[in-house]
Amino acid sequence: MDIHRTLCFPDGLKTCFRCCPPIRPVDYDHLLYRSFVERELREHTSALKERPPGVKPITGYSCWGLGYLDPDYRLVGCLLHPARNNGTDLRHLIDYGSKCRTATCREAVHFEALAGRRQSFWHGLCLDLDSFEYSSPRSNPLFHVLLWGPQLLTFIAEKELPEIARDPLIFERYPFLRLPRPGARRYLVERIERKFGLETISSPRFVERFEDYRKTLARFHADPATVPPDAPFTHRLGLDVSFSDFVRLELNYRRITQQRALELRDLIDSDMLKWFS
Ligand code: SF4
Ligand code: SF4
Structure with a gap:
């Protein structure tokens, strides 16, 4: 089947709680503070069993609504979620409820x-x-x-x-999978795979050629200073997400005109033929 x-909850044996609470710094990692966080999770779990929760805004790396979902302390998750409270959503009690619902x-x-x-x-x-x-x-x-x-x-x-x-x-x-910044670079690998096949992107020399190609593209085609200051924001142009991310994050165009974006796409495709044919 x-x-x-x-x-977030892939197999019944573990859960992800990386984004709780949603106000933590992006590079914060619970694993680095494991024994401290484990103690906190036990305290949160038993506190919520003992008394009904009231409004208590959170301020830092920790949310008092995060606790253990199972008696074996394997699954970590939101104790204020409607699934834990007969359909009632209590996440507003931490004062970031709407962010929790949408994040x-x-x-x-x-x-x-x-x-x-x-x-x-x-x-x-x-x-x-x-x-x-x-x-x-x-x-x-x-x-x-x-x-x-x-x-x-x-x-x-x-x-x-x-x-x-x-x-x-x-x-x-597939050594390219380890390359940094996949969000910024996946568009190029997707295009190469579509034109030349999976064998090309899994070949032993692919990473080296790809890096040369990517750096050359950035050197010759990344020129955001030439874009008019009132051009639309790149992510609002309605471009395909992976191409938009590439233009924004790899070529550093925070704003770009539709025409320039389409020119770039054609240039990238014709350069690709030279590098990988
Ligand atoms: S949405 Fe949050 S909990 Fe779910 S997988 Fe992403 S980081 Fe983990
Ligand atoms: S209320 Fe629930 S979803 Fe929101 S930060 Fe706390 S534990 Fe996470």
């Missing part, structure tokens, strides 16, 4: 876009992790891999199934 999973990460969006069997393939990267390890981008390679986006991850999964992804084997077969 094709099981569809969520990245989701790019990795979870990409995971959601994968078909169930492809999710199961990539879930192989974190089979043995507990909730703390799973929630940590330092110890869970799935977070980094997911930023390459559902298109590439689908092609790789289809090629490798019925095996499941394992670290380090999958990175030896």
